[in-house]
Amino acid sequence: VIGQPAKSKRPKEPGENKIKPVNKKVKPKTPKTKERESVDSSLKSQSILTQVMDKGHFQKLAATLSLAAGQSIELRCKGSNVTWNYPSYLDTFKDSRLSIKQLDRYSQLILANSTAADTGEYSCWLQLCNGNKCRKDETKTGSTYIFFTDKEDLFVPTPSYFEIVYLNPDKPAVIPCRVTTPSAKVTLHREFPAEEIETDGTDIIYDAKKGFVFQHPTSDHKGIVYCKAESQGAPQISIKYHLLYVEVPKGPPSATIAVSPSRAGLSDRVHVVCTVLGEPDVDVSFRWQYPGQESGRPVIIQNFWRLINRGIGHTTRISKSVLLVEDFADTDVGNYACIAQNLQGETTVATKAELK
Numbered sequence: 001v002i003g004q005p006a007k008s009k010r011p012k013e014p015g016e017n018k019i020k021p022v023n024k025k026v027k028p029k030t031p032k033t034k035e036r037e038s039v040d041s042s043l044k045s046q047s048i049l050t051q052v053m054d055k056g057h058f059q060k061l062a063a064t065l066s067l068a069a070g071q072s073i074e075l076r077c078k079g080s081n082v083t084w085n086y087p088s089y090l091d092t093f094k095d096s097r098l099s100i101k102q103l104d105r106y107s108q109l110i111l112a113n114s115t116a117a118d119t120g121e122y123s124c125w126l127q128l129c130n131g132n133k134c135r136k137d138e139t140k141t142g143s144t145y146i147f148f149t150d151k152e153d154l155f156v157p158t159p160s161y162f163e164i165v166y167l168n169p170d171k172p173a174v175i176p177c178r179v180t181t182p183s184a185k186v187t188l189h190r191e192f193p194a195e196e197i198e199t200d201g202t203d204i205i206y207d208a209k210k211g212f213v214f215q216h217p218t219s220d221h222k223g224i225v226y227c228k229a230e231s232q233g234a235p236q237i238s239i240k241y242h243l244l245y246v247e248v249p250k251g252p253p254s255a256t257i258a259v260s261p262s263r264a265g266l267s268d269r270v271h272v273v274c275t276v277l278g279e280p281d282v283d284v285s286f287r288w289q290y291p292g293q294e295s296g297r298p299v300i301i302q303n304f305w306r307l308i309n310r311g312i313g314h315t316t317r318i319s320k321s322v323l324l325v326e327d328f329a330d331t332d333v334g335n336y337a338c339i340a341q342n343l344q345g346e347t348t349v350a351t352k353a354e355l356k
Helices: 033-044
Strands: 016-018 049-052 057-060 064-068 073-078 082-085 098-102 106-111 120-130 133-149 162-167 173-175 185-190 195-197 204-207 211-214 223-230 236-245 254-260 270-278 285-289 300-309 315-325 334-342 345-355
Touching (some): 073 082, 082 106, 106 120, 173 236, 254 334, 270 345, 285 315
Parallel strands (some): 064 133
Antiparallel strands (some): 082 120, 173 211, 254 270, 285 334
16 A cells, blocks of 8 residues: 555554553552542543554544545544444445444444545544434543645645635635645635735634635635645645625515415415525525315426525525416415424414416
């Protein structure tokens, strides 16, 4: 495997744990109360995550680890019911290079033939279960961020060539141009007008694990940007990011409803449209109540959404649900109610369809 060191005797690295002989008998010392408390507290914060090196040789993992792309890695997490977290794209593409096995005393994660795209956080924790209900054991966890370095890919590859980043005035925004080499020098640039955006370390900071973070986004930050990285060679450019500023109050959906025509003739086509304006990255779901619902009256319902620019640098998501009655009849006369729901709550709006 590329990048793996040849097996040779070498001094023990700090933090490495080799199997110790068990034939030596040592009389255990009972610690005093204060000592015992400090031992207990250190055990609570002890990581259950290790990296498997040579046979019978394990490495405790620090907060970050750098490996050359192409290497394979094996991680182990102590416990009989372990849950793992790793870069989500490995699940998205059902990558066969990743395998996870739960054994009696530990769980094993193996990633073969690593690539720059595998860069990210790898963590595990013990699950405490009572019947079907499970919860995370906060005292038995482990985490490390692994950089899979690749000179050809200084930026962690992404599936798209263009991404939208929403700038909300009430929360930080992240331009996720992460690097595979933590020592790379990274700068942020605006496409038009062409200029470098100053990273002051306060309002705009760079984090190799996240990208550029705008702590207090404003409408002045909107536009198209990209990142540039340099590390012992020609500089590389990231994908482009379209920064859209949004300023829509958080809360249940702001919904309106309209029926056309409001007074319909028999056999007419009647449209009832429910419209919601909201934040670009907040999904809205719709439910309907209408006169012929219980009798199984057939209607057609279509949902869709799009982004609109309000012309002052603000972007809003317009979500619509359209209920269509193709052949209006007496049973369709009455109230039409639309229930729009997002994570903050739901809003009900209603209108009436009448017969001419």
